[in-house]
Amino acid sequence: MSKQSIFVVEDEMHIQQLxxxxxxxNGFKVTVFDNGEDLIEHALESVPSLFILDIMLPGIDGLEVCRQLRQNTVTKNIPIIMLTAKSExxxxxxxxxxxxxxxxxxxFSVRELLARIKALFRRINTVAEPKVDVITHxxxxxxxxxxxxxxxxxLIEMPLKEFELLKMLVLNKGKVLSREHLLDKIWGFDYYGETRTVDVHIRYLRQKIEDNDDNPTFIETIRGIGYRFTDKTSPASAK
Known part of the structure; x- marks a missing residue:
């Protein structure tokens, strides 16, 4: 079985080597880069299983690298973990x-990074073996x-997390799913983020699938709890 390949862009040498x-x-094949331009160039020639991108980089920063990877058909579905020295x-x-x-x-601790990588690969493998081929609403x-x-x-361009979130909402249409439940099921037990992460992805989903994301038809906000994908075809106002 071939090793899972990870591309890392980090300009601080000691962190890069660590x-x-x-x-x-831990069994991964790792290629490191000092700048985002080199990573993008190599990613189009040999697509890895995962990208780890530092935000603060010489030249184009990690956010721009992320944007370009998501816009390219070759790399648009490859998972990305961002590294940031900022807490904002x-x-x-x-x-x-x-x-x-x-x-x-x-x-960050190496143990935490490994936990996140392994959790991300587990979720990808789960999504890769769906019980249904096509879901419609x-x-x-x-x-x-x-x-x-x-x-x-x-065709709507949609990163992995948005895809998983939409799929879960549609499969549970009519049911109220809490932010905590969605965070747990989509991002996993060892995801250290806050429920704000769910809100960000919901907002982005609405911009893509709703005719008017200020007055959503499909994804309904249940105040203080979470979200529900309406089982009706008439508009469901956000509360």
Whole structure:
């Protein structure tokens, strides 16, 4: 069985080598880069299983690297973990909006990083073996096998976490799902983020599937609890 390949971009040499040594010691194949431009170039030639992107980089920063990876058809579905030395919500939220699947704030323990990587791969494997091939509701169609979402005939670009979140909501349409439940099921037990992560992804989903995300038809907010994918085709106002 071939090793899972991870591309890491980090300009601080000691952190770069720390990540490389420990991930390789745990059975991963690791390629490190000093800047985002080199990573993007190599990613188009040899696509890895996972990207780990530091935000603060020389040249283009990690957020721009994330954006470009998500826009390219070759790398758009490859999971991304962001590294940030900042604790401000802005960087975390912006990274998630650009398509990152997880983030970790420096300083971090190698054990925590490994836990997040393994949890992310477990969730990917779960999604890769869906019990249903296609889920439909109104004009939305979710192809579980190809991990594609259509609204009518239009293909909607959707990172992995958004895809998983939409799939769970539609499969449980009519049921209220708490933020904590969604965070647990989509991001996993060892995800250290807050429920704000769910809200960010819901907002991004609405922008993609709703005709008017200020007055959503599909994803209803249940104040103080979470969200519900309406089982009706008429508009469901956010509360």
């Amino acid at each position: 990540i490389k040594y420990n991930l390789e010691a 919500e802005f960087d975390k939220v912006l990274g998630l909006e650009l398509g990152a699947d997880d983030y970790i704030t420096k300083p 109104a004009d939305i169609s979710i192809d579980c096998t190809r991990r594609e979402v259509y609204k009518g005939d239009r």
